[in-house]
Amino acid sequence: MVGLLRHHVFRRLYGAHVIHLLGNEFTFIAVLGLLKELSGSGLSFAAGTVFRFLPYVVASFFAGPLLEKWEKRRVMVVCNLLRGILVSLFFWITDAAYLWAVYAVLMMVNVCSAFFNPSMQVVIVQSVEPQSRLSANSLITGTNALMMFIGQGIAAYLVYAFSFRFNFLLDAGCYFLSLLFLLRLPAIQTPHADAKTRGFFGRLLEGFRYVKTNAPIRKVLVLQMMERVTGSYYVLLMFFILEERHQPLYLFGLLDIPLGIGGVLAGLLVSKWAELLHPRRIDALLAGALWVISISVWLMFHSGHAAIWMATTFFLAIASFSLGILSVTRLQRLADPAFLARVFSVREMVCMGAYSLSCLAIGWGTEWLKSAAIADGIAGFGIVAGVIWMLLRTKAAAFDGKN
Template sequence: MPTPRTPGAFWWLWTSSALSNLADGVLKMAVPLVALRYTDSPAQIAGLSLAMGLPWLLVALPAGALVDRWDRRRTMLVANTVRTLVLVVVLGVAMGGHASMAWLYAAALVVGVAEVFYDTTAQSILPQVVGRDALPRANGRLMAAELTANQFVGPPLGGLLAAAGVGLAFGVPAGAWALAVVALVAVRGTFRTPVDASAPRTSLRADVAEGLRFLWTRPALRSLAFMTGLQNLASTAAGAVFVLWAVGPGSALGLSEPGYGLLGTTLAVGAVGGSLVAARVADRAGLTLTLAVSVLASAAMLAVPAVTSQIVLVGASYLAAGLGMALWNVTVVSLRQRLTPDRLLGRVNSAYRLLAWGTIPIGAAVGGLLAELSGIRVVLLASAALTVVTLVLLPAITAAGMGETEATNEATTEQGPDAVTDPVPAVATPGMPVRGAEDA
């Protein structure tokens, strides 16, 4: 079967995504460092991360419904324009000597809301840009760019810029978002989902409910959301206390701070490399084997440091987990995009992420409490075990995916332009947010 051609518009979208993620990576490192100029309170510093992440809990569902109503390219343009203007305003306030923690909180909250709209739209617009046959390959390329910009380049650059001054710390990400807007302008066309003019107009609440109902009544998508949520709970529980296990002369691994950073980079290297080959691997291995390998690689990353202090083995488990992370994300995102009608993509993406990421704060709390009661080794092994247990959902996902693909075929015939136009057999379909399993 010939490889689907990637349209030129995709590369403008890819450029915009890379620039946006570069700005994200810089800002999320620079903001707490800049905040040290105004406070030394750990609670106030941590509150900035909360302000940036809170919009995912507060506005994800209505944002998904609005994304399905609005032109998706214009939504992304507005989101990045808002982020640019917010940083310009805060930069002006800071240069005038009037900045404070209140200004940083307000900026973090607005930037977080804009991020929800941008990220939800970015996943929803892709099938309209490349077509559904090209989704695995396109998602792999996007993920490689996002990881490189957000994980490799952005954080160290943000640290350097914050040390150089507030002007660069806020000016560079503002410039990156502005350039991302320019790249999006080059993506020509209208990206509004088709609307039946004869159908009565629905309320925003009804639209949100329709997206939730679609996700809940599709066993494959629902099971994947729960599977991702459990993996994110496990990985966050371990990650919340792992630094105590790894860093310092009295720790189990005895790493220095730079060594700990290098270990994290090993994970990102695997993820970037995996993103480039994920579509081909998933196409040859099939859905079930691809997801099983991804889950086992994540479990190994959690278990290996608990049973050995050999850093080569620990590093190898991190590299393998990064590869598995990329396989999971490309496969699951592509599957969700192909099984969901275009008119529902924004709502289903936001509902899925709410379920998949809602366990992250729970995992952090559970990990800290369990470590206090039973020790860090128990947290690592329990997290690995929970990750493996999620494999029990795989047979149901495969069987349901086949049935949902058949239903998609029928919908394509009967429902016209709102239906999924290029269904894929579930067993051949490719799919952690580096924030967790996506999806991680």
């Protein structure tokens, strides 16, 4: 993985990614503090998640065809400049009457993210050799987890010692600092199909038809959607710790430390062993990851001990991050380069759509049920999802064998 950093394009992209990820962790816990200060209901936490991801889903619907025409470096620079300006606005929202402004800023920040993330995926595919993409994805995912570990540790301390509001300014500074790396990237264009004959809506429909007719890609997207539904446990965990257990905000932030450690370990394990395994073994591991997530969620919400919360978070992180690395790498290999931006935009749309709807359902459920009862439903879904994935892959293997 270290050899990837010798590639100047990937190294600069990676540097920008590390810096703005660190800032994201500052803002994540600070937004929770802001919502708790202005409202404090389980529905407000869920609404905060929905207003983060619903505009992301809608913007992703249009992002793919637009990104094919736009130069990727410029897109990423503009997105991080806008995100830096927007997150600094949170610092000034102090009255519950302006709760709507929190949601509005969250929406605009995530519209920018809907264009930034597929752009970054395209740059990774274009700058990294196919045989090195699993290592690249492992490095980025492991770094995501490491920044979660470092960022939440720092953010939790800042919240405990000072005020969560200063975290917003730190995040803005990280976005601006990341521009120094992005501006040094070369101009990056993408080959696209029928560029001269198809307009925006033609390319949009063509992208959806491509995904619809490509069964292997569809199955990977279904897997990622199911994982995102189980991932909505995180919103429930906010309510469980802050409202049901009445624990301080910094304790919730500290739970991201085992989450980060587990993610780093997942990146190391996948990069070392995944290439040695037969695809059918990897399919079994993906189903197993869903089952580990389910068991961890159930244990987490049926225990009152912080040590159990941390242990289950650690194992959940290994499973979730491993599933993410393997499925993204498979998607990169399956997608035609001419459709890459559109495929990843569809991925962002359906995965974040599933996550948003799940979070909204959980937020509504907390008004009527205890967290443990909702966790039972999430865990049960994850078990069934693992079985569905194995059935899909078994059916595909049988079909391939006949042909």
